[in-house]
Amino acid sequence: MYKLILLLLFPALLAAQSGEDAYEVVTPVQTQLDAYNTGNLELFLSAYADTVRVYNYPDELRAQGKESMRESYGGMFSELPDLQCRLVNRMVMGNKVIDHESVVFTVGEDPVEVIAIYTVENGLITEVRFMR
Numbered sequence: 557m558y559k560l561i562l563l564l565l566f567p568a569l570l571a572a573q574s575g576e577d578a579y580e581v582v583t584p585v586q587t588q589l590d591a592y593n594t595g596n597l598e599l600f601l602s603a604y605a606d607t608v609r610v611y612n613y614p615d616e617l618r619a620q621g622k623e624s625m626r627e628s629y630g631g632m633f634s635e636l637p638d639l640q641c642r643l644v645n646r647m648v649m650g651n652k653v654i655d656h657e658s659v660v661f662t663v664g665e666d667p668v669e670v671i672a673i674y675t676v677e678n679g680l681i682t683e684v685r686f687m688r
Contacts, residue, residue, distance in 0.1 A: 578648050581676045585653045588681065592641050595633040601626060605680040613673070613687040638663040651676050 584603035591600035601622055610619040619625050632639060644656040653674040658667040668688065675683040 580679055581648055581651055582646075582653055584676055584679060584681050585655065585674045589641060589643060589655075589657075592629075592639070595637070595639065597626065597630050597633055600629060600633075603681055605677070605682045608681060609683050611683070611685045613671075613685045618686075636661055642667070644669075 588600050588603035591597075591603070604622050604625060606622050608620075608622055608625065609617060610625065612618055619628060638660065640660045642658045642660075644658050646656075647654045653676060655672045655674070657670045657672055659670055660667045671687040673685040673687075674681050
């Protein structure tokens with residue numbers, strides 16, 4: 557019985573240790589992934605803070621601000637109808653969500669493997685760092 561209680565309480569203990577609500581941290585990341593896969597630009601952008609920064613790992617700034625993202629991702633969504641991102645693995649630590657993603661830009665081409673490190677604050681993504 558003691559082991560069962562510990563097993564049931566373990567997720568709550570981890571969340572309490574990190575100081576973050578794992579659901580709150582994952583929600584915007586999952587929202588933008590789902591919107592990416594449907595090409596829904598407005599839903600995609602709703603997951604990001606207005607002041608978001610997007611980097612190529614470790615520190616090459618690719619985009620700053622939601623409007624900059626609107627331009628680049630809006631073009632991608634309209635020009636690449638087969639665009640799909642498959643989540644391979646996800647880890648959450650504090651306010652960071654680390655996704656291993658497999659992205660198909662065009663059907664028939666090999667997918668591109670990406671690690672995306674999302675920082676979430678107040679329910680919105682404030683930073684993304686992409687490793688390729």
